[in-house]
Amino acid sequence: MIHHLFLTGLSAPQALHIPDGFLSAPVAIAGWVLTLFIVAYALRRTRDQLGERQVPLLGVLAAFIFAAQAINFPVAGGTSGHLLGGALAAIVLGPWAGVLVMTAVIGVQALLFQDGGLLAMGWNIMNMGVLTVLTGYLAYTVLKRLLGTTQTSLMIAGVVGAWLSVEIGAVAAAVQLAVSGTSPLNIALPAMVSVHALIGIGEALITVGALTLIARTRPDLLTQSAKTGGTTSAAWVGGGLIIALVVAVFSFAASPEPDGLERVADNHGFLGLAQDPLYNILPDYTIPFISNGTVSGIAAVVLGTLLVFVIALGIGRATRNPKSIS
Amino acid sequence: MHIHLHDQYQQAQTLVHGLDARVKVILTVLFILTVSLTPFGAFGAYIALFALIMAVALLARIEPMYLLKRSVVALPFALAAVTLPFTVPGQTLLTLPIFGGLTVSAEGVIRFVSILIKSWLSLQMAIILVTVTAFPAILWALRALRIPPPLIAIVSLMYRYLFVLFDEAMRLLRARAARSATQAGIRSGGSLAWRGQVAGRMAGSLMLRSFERSERIYNAMLARGYQGQLLGLEHGHLTSRDVVAAAIMVALLTLILLLSRI
Numbered sequence: 001m002i003h004h005l006f007l008t009g010l011s012a013p014q015a016l017h018i019p020d021g022f023l024s025a026p027v028a029i030a031g032w033v034l035t036l037f038i039v040a041y042a043l044r045r046t047r048d049q050l051g052e053r054q055v056p057l058l059g060v061l062a063a064f065i066f067a068a069q070a071i072n073f074p075v076a077g078g079t080s081g082h083l084l085g086g087a088l089a090a091i092v093l094g095p096w097a098g099v100l101v102m103t104a105v106i107g108v109q110a111l112l113f114q115d116g117g118l119l120a121m122g123w124n125i126m127n128m129g130v131l132t133v134l135t136g137y138l139a140y141t142v143l144k145r146l147l148g149t150t151q152t153s154l155m156i157a158g159v160v161g162a163w164l165s166v167e168i169g170a171v172a173a174a175v176q177l178a179v180s181g182t183s184p185l186n187i188a189l190p191a192m193v194s195v196h197a198l199i200g201i202g203e204a205l206i207t208v209g210a211l212t213l214i215a216r217t218r219p220d221l222l223t224q225s226a227k228t229g230g231t232t233s234a235a236w237v238g239g240g241l242i243i244a245l246v247v248a249v250f251s252f253a254a255s256p257e258p259d260g261l262e263r264v265a266d267n268h269g270f271l272g273l274a275q276d277p278l279y280n281i282l283p284d285y286t287i288p289f290i291s292n293g294t295v296s297g298i299a300a301v302v303l304g305t306l307l308v309f310v311i312a313l314g315i316g317r318a319t320r321n322p323k324s325i326s
Numbered sequence: 327m328h329i330h331l332h333d334q335y336q337q338a339q340t341l342v343h344g345l346d347a348r349v350k351v352i353l354t355v356l357f358i359l360t361v362s363l364t365p366f367g368a369f370g371a372y373i374a375l376f377a378l379i380m381a382v383a384l385l386a387r388i389e390p391m392y393l394l395k396r397s398v399v400a401l402p403f404a405l406a407a408v409t410l411p412f413t414v415p416g417q418t419l420l421t422l423p424i425f426g427g428l429t430v431s432a433e434g435v436i437r438f439v440s441i442l443i444k445s446w447l448s449l450q451m452a453i454i455l456v457t458v459t460a461f462p463a464i465l466w467a468l469r470a471l472r473i474p475p476p477l478i479a480i481v482s483l484m485y486r487y488l489f490v491l492f493d494e495a496m497r498l499l500r501a502r503a504a505r506s507a508t509q510a511g512i513r514s515g516g517s518l519a520w521r522g523q524v525a526g527r528m529a530g531s532l533m534l535r536s537f538e539r540s541e542r543i544y545n546a547m548l549a550r551g552y553q554g555q556l557l558g559l560e561h562g563h564l565t566s567r568d569v570v571a572a573a574i575m576v577a578l579l580t581l582i583l584l585l586s587r588i
Contacts, residue, residue, distance in 0.1 A: 021445025059483025064536035209526010
């Protein structure tokens with residue numbers, strides 16, 4: 001079975017598929033809320049761009065990403081590199097179609113193969129289906145604009161986009177684990193970032209290999225994705241998410257005590273919850289949650305993104321080409 | 327290489343199989359939510375939740391060993407929480423003679439063990455859901471529960487072609503293995519970048535084939551009268567049995583959650 005293969009040979013990439021039990025309930029639910037907003041927006045954008053073709057094209061390409069994750073190559077010492085696919089999907093299909101393709105992949109992995117949890121699926125989609133896609137796409141687009149459209153610049157843009165996409169996803173997962181009280185940020189962040197720096201190399205090599213092949217045999221596909229657009233809204237939402245992520249990381253790092261989160265967990269939240277009657281969950285959770293400087297990171301992530309999202313919606317509406325609406 | 331990708335649905339005529347898919351999806355999510363809301367160290371609640379899993383498995387005639395074997399999937403992720411015994415402040419259990427005296431706290435150990443148990447419990451219920459519910463029925467249930475229809479349509483089509491494209495990926499891997507002869511003692515296989523590029527071109531060619539396949543599929547769908555909507559069969563309707571099963575499950579979950587918090 002595929003997941004057993006992943007387990008034995010490729011256990012490292014699993015680090016991004018968070019199972020249930022590792023995220024606290026409020027963190028998991030916040031992830032679902034964000035995901036529902038972004039996926040609903042992506043659905044609207046791609047329907048306007050693709051019309052009736054939306055379902056067959058994105059469905060088959062989601063199946064492709066799933067299958068392509070089985071294509072691996074030996075790296076060293078029994079480990080192997082393989083594809084996550086977010087950057088590749090975004091570069092070839094455009095950002096919002098990429099978000100949907102990855103959402104379908106992560107949803108099926110969780111539902112059908114228990115690769116990642118059901119409650120944790122919101123953040124898994126955000127980490128691997130939204131952050132990787134938007135970062136990969138933005139890095140690729142910006143670099144291609146700076147370097148021109150030669151074969152070499154395409155490769156450089158692909159390498160940077162793919163590598164960065166995996167790193168950003170890993171940083172986000174580390175923050176979620178830290179906010180849930182599962183792993184302190186000063187341990188989770190370096191561990192995730194360094195492991196995924198290596199995984200990102202595999203991602204970058206495969207993405208670039210695929211891109212060069214497509215550029216040579218069907219160059220029309222790559223220029224087509226540039227035409228379907230979504231760059232502006234992707235820049236807003238992706239940029240907002242990345243800024244929110246940086247704020248979250250720094251608000252942890254700037255916390256006066258290194259184990260600040262643990263103290264919060266002890267004093268108010270995760271451990272204290274044990275003694276509270278059930279009807280008291282929400283007040284006891286939300287008040288220290290918002291008022292405490294250490295944990296305001298998560299609030300920053302959610303609020304910042306929602307704000308940027310609303311702005312992006314407006315801009316998307318204002319700049320949409322009326323002809324493309326079918 | 328022996329890799330088989332297959333659906334885990336096991337057809338049978340049991341009480342659990344016969345429940346409405348919507349009820350099964352909602353109850354599974356409620357179960358996992360309950361698990362995540364139980365406090366750390368509530369071992370009595372964990373035992374009760376495990377008993378509930380075993381009862382459902384028994385009713386659905388699922389082998390407990392099958393559940394156990396399948397539920398080791400998430401075990402490697404335990405690594406993400408492994409530092410807890412050392413970082414959570416609390417009563418010192420023992421001091422390890424490394425890094426100048428690393429202390430293990432009782433609270434940390436309890437939290438680490440609790441996270442593993444909670445993850446394991448959630449996983450088993452998720453496995454039961456796909457074992458007793460065919461995937462198309464799950465998708466129908468999600469659609470009935472107001473997940474956007476285009477997303478469900480995309481996932482339905484993905485599910486239809488998952489196995490086709492996975493077979494194609496396996497053929498690519500077999501072809502690569504066939505042309506990559508190695509001789510013992512002699513280094514082969516090129517540089518890391520070269521190997522990565524080979525795998526990348528395989529992924530690229532699979533992507534092009536998928537693109538072209540999706541065009542053929544779209545044309546075939548149009549020929550059959552596709553107008554932007556996937557039409558599906560109804561997969562069930564609520565009966566009194568569904569209501570009773572849901573009520574019992576919700577009552578038990580609420581009871582376990584309340585008791586675990588006293």
